Amino acid sequence: MDAPAEHNLDLIFAALADPTRRAILRTLLDGERNVGDLAEPLPMSLAAVSKHLQILGRAGLVSQDRQGRIRTCRLEPDGLQNAFIWMQGFGAFAFEDYDALESWIERALDPEGIDDPDPDTTHAP
Amino acid sequence: MDAPAEHNLDLIFAALADPTRRAILRTLLDGERNVGDLAEPLPMSLAAVSKHLQILGRAGLVSQDRQGRIRTCRLEPDGLQNAFIWMQGFGAFAFEDYDALESWIERALDPEGIDDPDPDTTHAP
DNA sequence: GCTTCATTCAACCAAATGGTTGACTTTTTT
DNA sequence: AAAAAAGTCAACCATTTGGTTGAATGAAGC
Numbered sequence: 001m002d003a004p005a006e007h008n009l010d011l012i013f014a015a016l017a018d019p020t021r022r023a024i025l026r027t028l029l030d031g032e033r034n035v036g037d038l039a040e041p042l043p044m045s046l047a048a049v050s051k052h053l054q055i056l057g058r059a060g061l062v063s064q065d066r067q068g069r070i071r072t073c074r075l076e077p078d079g080l081q082n083a084f085i086w087m088q089g090f091g092a093f094a095f096e097d098y099d100a101l102e103s104w105i106e107r108a109l110d111p112e113g114i115d116d117p118d119p120d121t122t123h124a125p
Numbered sequence: 126m127d128a129p130a131e132h133n134l135d136l137i138f139a140a141l142a143d144p145t146r147r148a149i150l151r152t153l154l155d156g157e158r159n160v161g162d163l164a165e166p167l168p169m170s171l172a173a174v175s176k177h178l179q180i181l182g183r184a185g186l187v188s189q190d191r192q193g194r195i196r197t198c199r200l201e202p203d204g205l206q207n208a209f210i211w212m213q214g215f216g217a218f219a220f221e222d223y224d225a226l227e228s229w230i231e232r233a234l235d236p237e238g239i240d241d242p243d244p245d246t247t248h249a250p
Numbered sequence: 251g252c253t254t255c256a257t258t259c260a261a262c263c264a265a266a267t268g269g270t271t272g273a274c275t276t277t278t279t280t
Numbered sequence: 281a282a283a284a285a286a287g288t289c290a291a292c293c294a295t296t297t298g299g300t301t302g303a304a305t306g307a308a309g310c
Contacts, residue, residue, distance in 0.1 A: 010143070013139075014142035016208075017134075017138035083212070
């Protein structure tokens, strides 16, 4: 298995380190959005959001589909895999708690299971 | 008690976004190290490494144990869990590819599957 | 054809980041 | 007691980041 490229991890983790960008990702979990829709609830200019989307794009976490004058953004969930795989080596799931792992797997495999991404309201394993 | 939340994620992901800091974490997987040992292979000053360790410390990923004039650093693998949990909501393992998930789980659960040449310093169950 | 909408681009700014060096503190060694 | 070792701290510097505004681009609507 190839270790994920370091540079890639730089971009992914840096992209995730900003709360605005995480909010954008969370919004995109509910489905595709154009840039204006993403910007609307955020306390900043459209241009700022556009730059955040570029950062997410370079990290491979979001892609844009331009149809007409509207740019539709969508989540690229596979983009997180490298970071996820990197993390696993650090015992993030140093489980004695197999139940937690099982419920995690359940959620991971069940499309209905990903409807509450808000870390504030999540269930710790 | 349960207030990991957004700010915490900022610190964790920002800490992970730097290759030097990831290298330090990787080294610490093999066991505890003092600051000088961590700095030795790195192409920068001791002071720079010390600052990186502060960042890792604030993120909850590394702790220091000061005995005498020597600071021993050790990995806090639980520190990654918040980030890990946050990620799971994004279908990082939205697998059609169940084989990959299975092999991941295998590695996650099997102590031999984690590349840890120093069994004395167990951070995993 | 002009205007409007959706978005990006360019220039700019303040603050944060990642590094340096040199002084300082604390402990160990001699 | 003096010197050396292990780290941190403080001040500094260059670059990056996250934001702004205003102009530019590219459809769509009138």
